[in-house]
Amino acid sequence: MSENVIYSINGPVVKVRNATDFSMMEKVFVGDKKLMGEVISISKEVTTIQVYESTTSLKPGEPVEPTGSPISVTLGPGILRNIFDGIERPLKEIAKESGAFIATGSNVAPLDEEALWNVSVKVKVGDQVVPGQIFATLPETDLIEHRCMIPPTLYGEVVEVVSDGSYNINHEIIKVKDDKDEIHTLTLCQKWPIKQARPVAQRLPISVPLITGQRIFDTLFPIAKGGTAAIPGGFGTGKTMTQHQLAKWCDADIIVYVGCGERGNEMTQVLEEFSELIDPKSNRPLTDRTVLIANTSNMPVAAREASIYTGLTLAEYYRDMGYHVAIMADSTSRWAEALREISGRLEEMPAEEGFPAYLPSRISQFYERAGYMETLNGQEGSVSIIGAVSPQGNDFSEPVTQNTKRFVRCFWALDKSLAYARHYFAINWTESYSEYVGDLTKWYNKNVDIRFLRNRQELMSLLAEEAKLMEIVKLIGSDVLPEDQKLVIEICKVIRVGYLQQNAFHKDDTYVPLEKQLKMMDVILYLYKRCKEIVSEGKSLSQIIASGIFDNVTKMKYDVPNDHIEAFDDYFPMIDKAVNESLNA
Known part of the structure; x- marks a missing residue:
């Protein structure tokens, strides 16, 4: 029997008095049921432990046993295709043993x-x-x-x-x-x-994009392999659906999906969908290269913190083999809320909105474990982190979103009005940004075309100009605008609906190769260039709009199959014909 016994219990926080044989961050077994816990604070009088399982029925006087080692995960074959909870217990095996709910002290081998x-x-x-x-x-x-x-x-x-x-x-x-x-x-x-990063030979410069086949990401706001991105958005804006689409189509070798504190029915949907999805590259089940970590909102709050680190450690293990791994963390806000709850029980001095003062350092520790690395065995591998953020009331000024913004280089801001208008993806192109464009320029120029990023810049400029014009339109209407400004609004409508909006259920639009994205931009910008000629001649835009050419260009994403990109060449004479008829009218 251990001499160390429970003195007090406050939710997931357990205290032991006058203990001398514990060390910081040590894994311990708490109570008669041997619940997994971790030492988070030590003083001469009291040792504080956070328990990663439900402390219901735990009583003072029950033993606390040290293990001499930190909380660790088992790394080996059998991780892929599996579904774990936040502390790497296999949920399928637990279900066989104890039914639909995880029994406290459940001791099932991870693999x-x-x-x-x-x-x-x-x-x-x-x-x-x-x-x-x-x-x-x-x-x-x-x-x-x-x-x-x-x-x-x-x-x-x-x-x-x-x-x-x-x-x-x-x-x-x-x-x-x-x-x-x-x-x-x-x-x-x-x-x-789990809280110690695995060593590498060296961190390499980021220079290769994570290709997603989703136009708004690949073109406007690209993320690099080994990069970090945040997807902030309120309830119902499409964070989880965005991560599903990225998990299915991005060119990472392995996907680690961490459901951290999300609703149980949402996680059930994720688990069911992932088991049915077919990997488009191999026609094999997507689960053949996926590991799922499910930590729902009704599971013990402390385990949310562990789930993030568990997913990271599994990702680093496969990175060390020479694979490119993408982590989908949904959502880091729930993880931050777990930190706030435990901090409150520890009676720590709260910072902004009750979050602990160390929230920024915890967020940075998480995102800093991403990177493009040379592994110890001389291969190249990467861990890319895409974290969803759930700001309450869609308020991007709250602490988790703002601190995440400090440590990620890609910010994909979801917009409630776009989501409710069924604009998928509901990424707001004026609030979002990517700092990876400069790092990826050489790759795009070499592997796609030098026109790609030049076209991207033109699209971004047009969208920024439209945003300014729409402020005027709201006040006095569009009729008073000069023709060149009307053209900007019309061409941006083509960009928004025909290019940025994507259909996940259409066979040719759910995934778009970079070559098709380039051709689509070429056609849209050619239409803009020729229409400027009409405006410069003092002609009205109404006639060329009536010709239907704008609608035809908007629908080209459906009309041109991914394997017949040469069909885009037919659009240039079609535009010339419409423009010439307008000029001669």
């Missing part, structure tokens, strides 16, 4: 310990191994090869190796003797603390 994996060993006896080196590979899914790596702190000589064959995750694969003649036995899995 299937009975499953056999077809292992190919990549080292032999006598080899010198270094941190991060791949010593075995196996097919985790039909899409992803799992690469078992030497732990980041181990150097040595291989003294024992098994032959290729089928093994479970706990089977001894190799033995390594370090420079102190100690023998280390390596299996298919390893553990890593």
Whole structure:
């Protein structure tokens, strides 16, 4: 029996008096049911622990046992296709054991310990191994090869190796003797603390875009591989749907979806949809390259914080294998609310709107773990973070949104009026921005065309000019505007409806390759250029608008299939004909 016992319980916060054998950030087992907890504060008189499970029925006097190690996750084959809670407990296995609700103290192994994996060993006896080196590979899914790596702190000589064959995750694969003649036995899995970033050889410059096939992102507000983006928006503006579309179509190798404090029915929808989605690149289930972490709003509040770090650690593990990973965190506001609740129970001095004073540093620690890296084994991998933010009352001036804005370089602001007008994606193009355009210029110029970013700049200028004009239109109407300003409004309508608005249910519009995006911009800007000629001749725009050419250009996203991009060439003579008829009228 442990000498350390519970002195007081305040929600998820438990205190132990006169304890001397705990250390900061240590994992502990609380109570007779061995609930998982973490030491978050130590003084001479009191040790404070936050419990990641429900403390209902916990009583003073129950034991608290130290473990000597921080909270860690098990990393190994079987992560993909799985659904975990915030502390890496597999929900499917828990459901078999205890039904629809997670039993307190549930002790289910994170990964299937009975499953056999077809292992190919990549080292032999006598080899010198270094941190991060791949010593075995196996097919985790039909899409992803799992690469078992030497732990980041181990150097040595291989003294024992098994032959290729089928093994479970706990089977001894190799033995390594370090420079102190100690023998280390390596299996298919390893553990890593969730709040400690995994080491890399070096952080590389960001220079490659994360291609999404969604025009407003790829063209106007691109995100780089290894970059960070925030999607702030009020209730019903489409944060979750945006992340679903990005998860399905972005060119990341692996998706980590973290549902942090979201509604249970919404998470159920996510789980059901992801299990039915087919990966468009391979025609295999999307779950073959996805891991889901579900931490719903009715789960213990402290586990929300852990869920974010659990997802990050899983992402870094696959990054170290040489994969490009994208994390969808939905939503970081719920995580911040968990920090606020626990801070309140600890009686810490509150900062703005009751959030703890350390909120900015926690947000920065989260986003700073993104990056494009050279791994310890010499490969390149990345972790891109796309975090949803749920500001109360759609108020972007609240602390979580403002502090997130400080640490991300891509800000995709969702607009309630656009969402209610069924404009998908409901990204407000005047409030949003991307700081990655300069970093990605060389890639776009080399891999697409030098016209791509030049066209983008013209579109952005037109949209900015339209925003100013619309203020005037609201006051005095559009009839008093000169023809050149009317043209800006008409061409921006084509840009908004024909280019920025996208149809997720249309086979050719749900995903648009960069080459098609470029051609669409070419056509729209050519129409604008020719119509300016009409205006400069003193002619009215009404006749060319009546010709229907604006409508035809607006509908080209549906009319031109993705595999017949050459059909855009037909639009240029069509525009010339309409313009010439207007000039000659």
